[in-house]
Amino acid sequence: MIQSISIVGAGKVATHLSKRLRASGLNIRQIYSRQLEDAQELAATLNAEGINQWKDLQFSELDLLIIAVNDQAIPEVAQILSTLLSHSTLVVHTSGSSPLSWLNALPRCGIFYPLQSFSPGREPDFQQIPICVEAPAQSDQNLLIELGQRISQKVQVTSEADRRSLHLAAVFVNNFVNHLYQIAAEILAERHLPFDLLLPLIQETAAKIQGHNPAEMQTGPALRGDRATIERHLDMLEDHPEWRELYGVFTALIRS
Amino acid sequence: MIQSISIVGAGKVATHLSKRLRASGLNIRQIYSRQLEDAQELAATLNAEGINQWKDLQFSELDLLIIAVNDQAIPEVAQILSTLLSHSTLVVHTSGSSPLSWLNALPRCGIFYPLQSFSPGREPDFQQIPICVEAPAQSDQNLLIELGQRISQKVQVTSEADRRSLHLAAVFVNNFVNHLYQIAAEILAERHLPFDLLLPLIQETAAKIQGHNPAEMQTGPALRGDRATIERHLDMLEDHPEWRELYGVFTALIRS
Numbered sequence: 001m002i003q004s005i006s007i008v009g010a011g012k013v014a015t016h017l018s019k020r021l022r023a024s025g026l027n028i029r030q031i032y033s034r035q036l037e038d039a040q041e042l043a044a045t046l047n048a049e050g051i052n053q054w055k056d057l058q059f060s061e062l063d064l065l066i067i068a069v070n071d072q073a074i075p076e077v078a079q080i081l082s083t084l085l086s087h088s089t090l091v092v093h094t095s096g097s098s099p100l101s102w103l104n105a106l107p108r109c110g111i112f113y114p115l116q117s118f119s120p121g122r123e124p125d126f127q128q129i130p131i132c133v134e135a136p137a138q139s140d141q142n143l144l145i146e147l148g149q150r151i152s153q154k155v156q157v158t159s160e161a162d163r164r165s166l167h168l169a170a171v172f173v174n175n176f177v178n179h180l181y182q183i184a185a186e187i188l189a190e191r192h193l194p195f196d197l198l199l200p201l202i203q204e205t206a207a208k209i210q211g212h213n214p215a216e217m218q219t220g221p222a223l224r225g226d227r228a229t230i231e232r233h234l235d236m237l238e239d240h241p242e243w244r245e246l247y248g249v250f251t252a253l254i255r256s
Numbered sequence: 257m258i259q260s261i262s263i264v265g266a267g268k269v270a271t272h273l274s275k276r277l278r279a280s281g282l283n284i285r286q287i288y289s290r291q292l293e294d295a296q297e298l299a300a301t302l303n304a305e306g307i308n309q310w311k312d313l314q315f316s317e318l319d320l321l322i323i324a325v326n327d328q329a330i331p332e333v334a335q336i337l338s339t340l341l342s343h344s345t346l347v348v349h350t351s352g353s354s355p356l357s358w359l360n361a362l363p364r365c366g367i368f369y370p371l372q373s374f375s376p377g378r379e380p381d382f383q384q385i386p387i388c389v390e391a392p393a394q395s396d397q398n399l400l401i402e403l404g405q406r407i408s409q410k411v412q413v414t415s416e417a418d419r420r421s422l423h424l425a426a427v428f429v430n431n432f433v434n435h436l437y438q439i440a441a442e443i444l445a446e447r448h449l450p451f452d453l454l455l456p457l458i459q460e461t462a463a464k465i466q467g468h469n470p471a472e473m474q475t476g477p478a479l480r481g482d483r484a485t486i487e488r489h490l491d492m493l494e495d496h497p498e499w500r501e502l503y504g505v506f507t508a509l510i511r512s
Contacts, residue, residue, distance in 0.1 A: 071482055097477070097485045116457055117475050119464050128456045156453065165447045166454075168489050169440035173454050174461045175476035176506045177433050182470040183509075184425035191421045197412065198422075198429050199466060200384045201372055205430045206462035208375050210455060214438040219268075219373050220431035221353070226327055229353045233424050242509055249505065250432045253439075253498055 002063040002090075002147045006030040006048075008077055009068035010038040012118040013094050017068060020126045022046045024150040032057060054080055059087040064147070066112060067093040067103075074102050082106055090140055096167030100134060100160055110135030110144050114152075115166055117174045126151045132158040132166060183243055222254035258319040258346075258403045262286040264333055265324035266294040266306075268374040269350050273324060276382045278302045280406040288313060310336055315343040320403070322368060323349040323359075330358050338362055346396055352423030356390060356416055366391030366400050370408075371422055373430045382407045388414040388422060439499055478510035 005026055007018050010033035022028045028046040032054070033039035040050030051057065059065075067077050074093050081091060082105035091103055092112040103109035111134040116124055131148035133155060135141040141157065148155035158166065181202065185195040208217050221229040230251055237244040261282055263274050266289035278284045284302040288310070289295035296306030307313065315321075323333050330349050337347060338361035347359055348368040359365035367390040372380055387404035389411060391397040397413065404411035414422065437458065441451040464473050477485040486507055493500040 070480065071477075071485060097488060115453060117460060117464075119473060119475075122460075122464055124460055125456070130453045130456070154453070154456075162447050162449060164488070164492065165443055165449065168492055169443040169454060170457055171476055171478075171489065171503075172436045172440045172443070173458050175474065175478060175510065176502070177436050177458075177461050178465070178470050178474050179506055179510050180428045180433050180436070181465055182474070184428045185470055187421055187425040187428070191418050193418060193421065195469075197371060197386045197410070198425060200381070200386070200410075201426055202429050202433075202462050202465070204373060204378075204380055205433050206458050208373075208378055209434070209437055209451075209458070213451075214434050214441055217375060218431065218434055218438070219375075220427055221327075222427075222431060224326065229327060232353060232420070233427065236420065236424055242505060246432070246502070246505055246509075247427075249498060249502055250435055253502075254431065254435050 002143055003027055004029050004062050005064045005066060006032070006057065006062055007066045007068055008032045009066075010035070010042045010050075011068065011070075012120065013114070014066075014068035015042055016118045016124065016126075017066065017094065017114060018042065018046055018048075020151045021147075022048075026150070029062060030057060054084060057084060059085060059089050062087070062089050064143075065089055065091045067091065071095045071098045074098050078103050078105060090135075090143065092135075092144065096132070096163055096170065100136070108135075108137060108140055110140050111158075111163065112144055112148070113158075113163060113167075115170060117170075127153050130154040130156050130166075132156050132163050134158055134160065134163065183246075187243075218254060220254070222251040225255060258399055259283055260285050260318050261320045261322060262288070262304075262313065262318055263322045263324055264288045264337075265322075266291070266298045267324065267326075268376065269370070270322075270324035271298055272374045272380065272382075273322065273350065273370060274298065274302055274304075276407045277403075282406070285318060286313060310340055313340060315341060315345050318343070318345050320399075321345050321347045323347065327351045327354045330354050334359050334361060346391075346399065348391075348400065352388070352419055352426065356392070364391075364393060364396055366396050367414075367419065368400055368404070369414075369419060369423075371426060373426075383409050386410040386412050386422075388412050388419050390414055390416065390419065439502075443499075474510060476510070478507040481511060 006029045007014050018028050028048040030049045031039045031043040032051050036052040043050030088107040090108045091106045092110040096113050113132040115130040131152045133144040262285045263270050274284050284304040286305045287295045287299040288307050292308040299306030344363040346364040347362045348366040352369050369388040371386040385408050387408045389400035
């Protein structure tokens with residue numbers, strides 16, 4: 001059973017995950033960050049030690065080391081750990097799109113990927129967040145499942161291909177959707193209209209797909225084939241060629 | 257004050273709006289639909305009369321006639337009404353994208369546009385739905401404001417240009433967002449993963465822009481300039497050129 005955990009990283013994933021793990025009764029031992037202040041600030045909330053020297057990482061009686069850094073930094077961190085690791089500590093990363101093979105040089109490795117977008121100042125409901133776990137060794141996979149179940153009702157064993165598809169799909173429903181919100185905000189701002197007017201529609205759009213296939217819930221001029229409205233909208237977007245292009249691609253996709 | 261209302265149309269907007277108006281204590285007198293069954297089915301829930309003959313429309317002591325039909329049908333309905341109207345009844349349409357001028361042949365006209373996407377079987381919280389009203393005559397506009405305030409806390413007097421921008425923005429945050437949900441569902445279906453896994457992320461994405469500019473809430477590989485992940489995603493979309501195109505356009509927009 002995992003009881004003692006250290007974390008590399010002090011960003012959004014590291015912060016939200018470590019707090020939730022600590023709240024579930026686990027011991028968070030060390031937080032490593034290149035910025036000592038960041039490490040210490042997070043560590044202080046966890047009764048942990050903040051460090052910024054790799055040599056200070058302790059592996060004795062440590063059950064799990066979580067790498068929660070930017071995807072691009074994972075290979076370098078793994079390489080450093082492979083030279084430091086004095087025990088066969090289980091090491092996982094939290095990235096949806098990074099391969100497990102980046103941790104190949106470590107004796108025991110795995111994935112612990114929470115499928116959520118974390119923002120400062122927001123406390124997500126971890127119980128509802130899917131946690132995707134994977135490990136080459138069945139015993140390690142079981143440890144990660146057990147750990148996931150401490151904080152979430154939705155632990156899912158995923159293959160690398162599954163996890164990558166989940167991450168790609170997440171980019172569509174999170175990053176791209178958010179950008180559509182941004183475009184809408186800018187369309188309204190040009191007429192000095194508050195973005196707030198769209199919030200009920202945004203909430204309803206997100207709510208009504210619960211228990212429904214999104215395709216069944218589609219409405220609007222593209223679905224109806226309402227060419228007059230579509231033409232008028234394209235005219236309105238004349239000064240924004242990229243938005244116009246998006247409008248055209250979406251309209252074609254929804255009509256097809 | 258508006259007390260007695262008839263409605264042309266028995267679709268989603270007509271259904272949701274008439275039920276809400278009735279629930280607020282107003283008298284719904286007649287529902288017209290080309291399909292008598294549709295008219296009578298809706299009318300039965302409103303203690304109203306369902307009709308499918310224009311000549312049966314009664315204008316005596318009617319305060320308001322609401323045209324809630326597909327945008328394309330509004331001009332024809334307005335033309336028919338202009339020949340029938342025996343009193344100077346106020347007539348409004350509920351369309352976000354259709355001009356007020358389509359009702360020019362009528363002595364008193366206006367707009368009563370609820371900024372929401374209505375779906376069968378879902379009861380939206382009307383109190384939060386912005387109602388956009390407009391009328392050439394100030395007295396009619398006041399009547400529509402008063403009517404709107406009976407069912408919503410968010411009545412907004414909008415010019416035609418405002419209303420069109422709101423409708424265009426709504427297409428982005430409703431129809432296009434819903435289509436992104438659909439693409440994500442299909443990406444997951446290809447790996448036999450349930451769409452449910454994305455619901456917490458979808459909810460959080462819609463929730464975290466409350467009180468924030470969407471641009472501030474952006475995350476992900478495009479914003480970080482994480483080229484390795486972007487390239488991998490584009491490779492994964494090789495068999496879906498339109499999704500790949502969307503991915504490219506969004507990534508460029510988010511990075512710029």
